[in-house]
Amino acid sequence: QLQLVESGGGLVQSGGSLTLSCVASGFTLDRHAIGWFRQAPGKEREGVACINAIDGKTSLSDSVKGRFTVSKNNNNGTAYLQMNNLKPEDTAEYFCAARHTSFRCSPSRSWYDSWGQGTQVTVSS
Helix, strand or coil: CCEEEEECCEEEECCCCEEEEEEEECCCCCCEEEEEEEECCCCCCEEEEEECCCCCCEEECCCCCCCEEEEEECCCCEEEEEECCCCHHHCEEEEEEEEECCCCCCCCHHHCCEECCCEEEEEEC
16 A cells, blocks of 8 residues: 655745655555645645656756755655745645656646645744
């Protein structure tokens, strides 16, 4: 059974940093693309970053480009979202998602078929 568990969220001041982790069980990251999404209250869930399964190629949304980095460690089955220079508008529930595929990832939430339960990130001004 595929399972994703996020951790690392919390309260941080504007300009601060957090690293989110997404631990995968029941499958390997070298055969699954990973996406990171966030959802603020009253807003749609939006894709912020993703990483390919085979070549580790990444993609970031314009709103986080230059501040966030997505990576993974296939050996320990964990994907990461490093978030720097956080802003109050980054406040949201953050989710990781997975899909069995090799050479692409997607910012579209409908493309993924397994989801974690989320971790809250709150950035104070």
